[in-house]
Amino acid sequence: MNARDPNPPMPGDAIEALAAYSRRAWDEQIVPALTDYIAIPAKSPMFDVDWARNGHIERVVGDAASWVESRQVAGLTLEVVRIEGRTPVIFFEIPATKVGCDDTVVFYGHLDKQPEFDGWRADLGPWTPKLEDEKLYGRGGADDGYAIYAALTSIMALDAQGLPRPRCVGLIETCEESGSGDLPAYLDALRARLGRVSLVVCLDSGAGNYDQLWLTTSLRGNVTGTLKVEILTEGVHSGDASGLVPSSFRILRHVLDRLEDSRTGLLLPESFHCAIPASRVAQARATADILRDEVWKRFPWACGADGMATLPTTTDPVEALLNRTWRPTLSVTGVDGMPALGNAGNVLRPYTAFKLSLRLPPLVAGHEAAVRLKALLEDNAPYNARVTFVPDGRVGAWGATGWDAPALAPWLEKALDAASQAHFGAPLGYIGQGGTIPLMSMLALGFPGAQMMVCGVLGPKSNAHGPNEFLHVPYGTRLTAAVAHVIAAHP
Secondary structure (H helix, E strand, O other): OOOOOOOOOOOHHHHHHHHHHHHHHHHHHHHHHHHHHHOOOOEOHHHOOOHHHHOHHHHHHHHHHHHHHHOOOOOOEEEEEOOOOOOOEEEEEEOOOOOOOOEEEEEEEEOOEOOOOOOOOOOOEOOEOEEEOOEEEOOOHHHHHHHHHHHHHHHHHHHHOOOOOOEEEEEEEOOHHHOOOOHHHHHHHHHHHHOEEEEEEEOOOEOOOOOOOEEEEEEOEEEEEEEEEEOOOOOEEHHHHEOOEOOHHHHHHHHHOOOEOOOOOOEOOHHHOOOOOHHHHHHHHHHHHHHOOHHHHOOOOOEOOOOOEOOOOOOOHHHHHHHOOOOOEEEEEEEEOOOOHHHOOOEEOOEEEEEEEEEEOOOOOHHHHHHHHHHHHHOOOHHHOEEEEEEOOOOOOOOEOOEEOOOOOHHHHHHHHHHHHHHHOOOOEEEEEOOOOHHHHHHHHHOOOOEEEEOOOEOOOOOOOOOOOEEEHHHHHHHHHHHHHHHHOOO
16 A cells, blocks of 8 residues: 655645635735835845935835735734844744644745846836836836735635645845845844744745746855055046056056956956856756756847847856856946046046955855955055955955755655646746845754745846846746745645
């Protein structure tokens, strides 16, 4: 006699009921709530130093908390947790409906946003929500204001069908886009209330396409900070001084040559690299077979001098996936000390400052990398110039460490694929992400036995952080139902 399957396939009527519940919730409740959310410029503290006085973060927290409480879920309790001098966190908990289950599922998301950026379409804007062709445009809807709404809806969908589930907890922060510097203090304060965490559902990630459920298998770490080269106390006539006073920009280029091969983009110090696990290479090959050239064609390439589109660093889809997930990369994301072109006179500028973003492989520790980077850039300055690199974050806690997912438990692997087949009609996809979610490395240390379902709505051309960011509403709808499907399979 065969033993009874502890996780039998979900019946077709239950699958359709979850899908229908999710569709109604998105159409009637989530899209209107996100429309209001997008209109609020709740920029992360790194980009709004007066965030507390301006009140935008407080407003989105209040709106989200009120929405959750208005759903009147049986047994739900919610608290806006506050620590003096830090951004607030929403913490909600809902008791289990599965008899004898003392495990906890933690749902994670954030409500703070990246700054405006330029280049938005004339009829769009970061704080001007617009629903067009089933895409909800505006800053933060996809990254990832939708998370708290989708998380609660997935729980409500299960309860509406009488499908038993574990205890569920929501942890929604407002400092993620600034590196989650406030989150460790809240994790320490809430640790006892989190309970026995067996599954984390993080809704702040991406998707390789909009045709299947995608599980994030790794995240890069990140070190950000300001590199500044000062050579004079004030600007001087370039005709008088050039050739004698070295250019601060040239010195800065020279310093960056220690870090990066400008011809290839290769990061030179070996300490910023790590060995790529064989399993991740194999997954990259499988994902490349699905996405093929869309791995690089998804980006908005400019046209070159001959009218042809510019090209990526590689058109090999496997190498492209590994480059953006397991190899370190330097980006310059901002500049200071340079006047706008219309105001650029013949002046040799006194300083040049770059905002650097160094993406790190998942297995390289963020703080240690920041310390090494600071020493590399500042030591032995050319011409004895004043060269400083100031990492972002609190002293002693610079940088964010990446994350490599633990091996999937058999029940979760089965449930994820079943959810993808049921709600997307395609098998589960596996993909590493080039971005950073600091919480994941924190939770991996604090709850080493927990399973991780990291996923999200940031698919092709959704353009988080840039202009014309959008949330693909049908994908968000199906993802919500898929999350409910997986939670129902929790053993």
